[in-house]
Amino acid sequence: MPAAANLPALILAAGRGERMRPLTDACPKPLLPVGGRPMIEWHLHALAQAGVRQVVINTAWLEDRFPTALGDGSRWGLAIHYSHEGRDHGGALETAGGIAKALPWLGDGFWLVSGDIVAPGFGFDAVAAQRFMAGSDDAHLWLVPNPAFHAAGDFALDGDRVRRPPAGQPRPLTYANIALVRPRLVQGIASGQHAPLGPCLFASADAGRLGGERLAGAWHNVGSPAQLAAADAALQAAA
Numbered sequence: 174m175p176a177a178a179n180l181p182a183l184i185l186a187a188g189r190g191e192r193m194r195p196l197t198d199a200c201p202k203p204l205l206p207v208g209g210r211p212m213i214e215w216h217l218h219a220l221a222q223a224g225v226r227q228v229v230i231n232t233a234w235l236e237d238r239f240p241t242a243l244g245d246g247s248r249w250g251l252a253i254h255y256s257h258e259g260r261d262h263g264g265a266l267e268t269a270g271g272i273a274k275a276l277p278w279l280g281d282g283f284w285l286v287s288g289d290i291v292a293p294g295f296g297f298d299a300v301a302a303q304r305f306m307a308g309s310d311d312a313h314l315w316l317v318p319n320p321a322f323h324a325a326g327d328f329a330l331d332g333d334r335v336r337r338p339p340a341g342q343p344r345p346l347t348y349a350n351i352a353l354v355r356p357r358l359v360q361g362i363a364s365g366q367h368a369p370l371g372p373c374l375f376a377s378a379d380a381g382r383l384g385g386e387r388l389a390g391a392w393h394n395v396g397s398p399a400q401l402a403a404a405d406a407a408l409q410a411a412a
Contacts, residue, residue: 179224179284179299180306180353183275184216186288187233187258187265192397201235203288204242207393207401208408211242213288221249223297225284229275231256233265254278261365268370272354273362282306287350291404293411294390295351305353305384311377313353314385316346317392323347328378328385335385337378348374349388 190202197205203213213230220228228251232239236259246253256275258266266274272285282305284297295315305313314335319326326344328335338344358377362368377383391411393404 179226179297180282180302181227181229181279182216182220182225182284182286182297183229183231183272183279183354184213184286184288185231185268185271185350186213186239187231187236187271188289189234189265190289193395193401196398196401197234199235201232201238202395204238205395205401207291207395207405208293208412212291212395213243215291215293216286216288217243217246217249217251219293219295220284220297221251224299225251225297227252227254227278229254229256229278230288231258231266231271231275233257233259233262236260266365267367269359269362269368269373270366272370273359273366273368274364276356276359276364279356282353282355285312285352285354289395290350291393291395291408292349292351292388292390293408295388302353308384309382310384311355311358311380311382312374312384314374314383315349315351315388316385317349317388319345319347320394322394322396327374330385330387333384333386334381335378335383337375346387349392350394351388 186203190197204211327348328346329338358373395401
């Protein structure tokens with residue numbers, strides 16, 4: 174892969190956003206404005222700047238709003254394909270199910286990012302993508318210190334190895350919902366099947382096939398109106 178090339182990306186945008194109601198009653202959460210633009214546009218801009226050209230967005234709740242708002246991606250120099258879980262399956266398939274459905278458009282490796290987080294300094298670096306594809310891990314995760322809303326955490330990090338400590342031992346880091354992924358992370362999950370991602374990540378960590386690193390820079394999880402307001406204020410202040 175030449176240095177300027179980059180992998181395709183999957184942006185997860187299918188969820189209902191129950192905790193964001195009533196804001197999400199009429200607008201999908203990733204299209205809510207934060208820092209002066211729809212949340213998902215922070216990712217689209219960063220992906221385009223990093224040399225990504227192919228982006229898949231999975232949709233379910235109010236999924237017709239995404240093509241209307243984002244079009245085919247050409248304004249960012251991207252080609253967007255929409256993976257319609259609502260139309261095809263009656264609703265969101267959860268994270269691993271959404272990945273499995275989108276695999277035909279993603280090739281041998283891809284970026285994965287949730288549409289309801291904002292990491293304004295994250296670069297989707299093509300060199301990181303090259304390094305990942307040259308290795309043998311199922312996925313490479315970016316991790317943050319446990320936020321207050323997830324104090325128990327997900328993982329620990331030994332060098333570049335992500336591990337899941339036994340019950341009762343500290344798990345100081347939380348998955349930031351940004352990753353590099355190979356399709357085999359969700360092997361055994363059929364297209365159209367409902368399945369969460371956590372068990373897939375835990376299995377890969379237990380098998381020693383999960384890499385990772387700490388996320389540098391700001392990171393905003395937007396899961397409630399209060400978190401949306403806090404992220405908006407921080408991004409406006411940094412502009």
